[in-house]
Amino acid sequence: MYTSDSALRAFREARHTFIAGSRIDMGALAGSLGVDRTSLFRWVGNRDRLLSEILWSLAVPTLDQASRAADEDRATGAARIVDVLDRFTADLIEAPYFRTFLTREPARALRLLTTRDSDVQSRFVGRVTALVVEEQSSGDFDPAPLSAEELARLLVRISESFTYADLISGETPDPVRARAAFEYVLRPGRNPSPDTPPIGAP
Structure with missing residues (x-):
């Protein structure tokens, strides 16, 4: 910043x-x-750096608002992670200025938001990793057999797939389907056993 x-x-x-x-x-x-x-x-x-900083500056309060709303619902564990990501993804899909940017500059938007070199994506993964670790530390959630960061990267990719569905696959971005995908992966109330070894463990 x-x-x-x-x-x-x-x-x-x-x-x-x-x-x-x-x-x-x-x-x-x-x-x-x-x-x-x-x-x-x-x-x-340059312009890409400036756009990246603007995009992230708008994502942070959206994430914070989603977290506060989830706390008000008293969600915990996988349910809280689903709630935060659901609200965040829905807000992005519905933000007029964001959709305008995606429509006007689709190739640049995908490069700045979804590629490996994207500052925005790496920061988003960091926030979701922290969210997973927070629920893991409270004892309400176990990401095994994935690490917290591996799960966060998967969840970020799910969010991207639905937020940018029109650019990626020509489908209409749909927050309802995005929530269904988060729930399918996280299975609120059905966390893996803490004895499940991490992927790659002997």
Whole structure:
């Protein structure tokens, strides 16, 4: 995340443009800030870096809101993980500015959001891993035979498959089916035995 005052000013202006549903143009952004493109790139990096930071800045409060809602429902273990991911995925699918971005720049969106080199995906995996570890530490959930990170990567891929279904397979993004997939994998109330050895264990 950006720390300098100049970078933050540029980031906030770009974020406002993104939420309004408009395309971020680095030349126009530089002009609105009264600087040249070289200064803007020095502050925030290239356009992909800026878009990645904006996308993650919007994902964090969405994840936090989903977590709070799950806590209000008093969900625990696998049910809480399902609840958080269900709410998060549904919010993404329904966010107008997000759908506008996916429609306008589908190839760039998939590259920035779903590839191995994606900062957004790695951060998302980190948040879901922390969620799994939290429920595991409380004794309410056991991810075995997968590790917490392996399960998190699987769950993130499920979320991506349904959030970007129109871009990946031409199907309509469907939060109901996404929740069904999370429940199928996590089986709330039917956690694996804690004696189940991890994959690859002798």
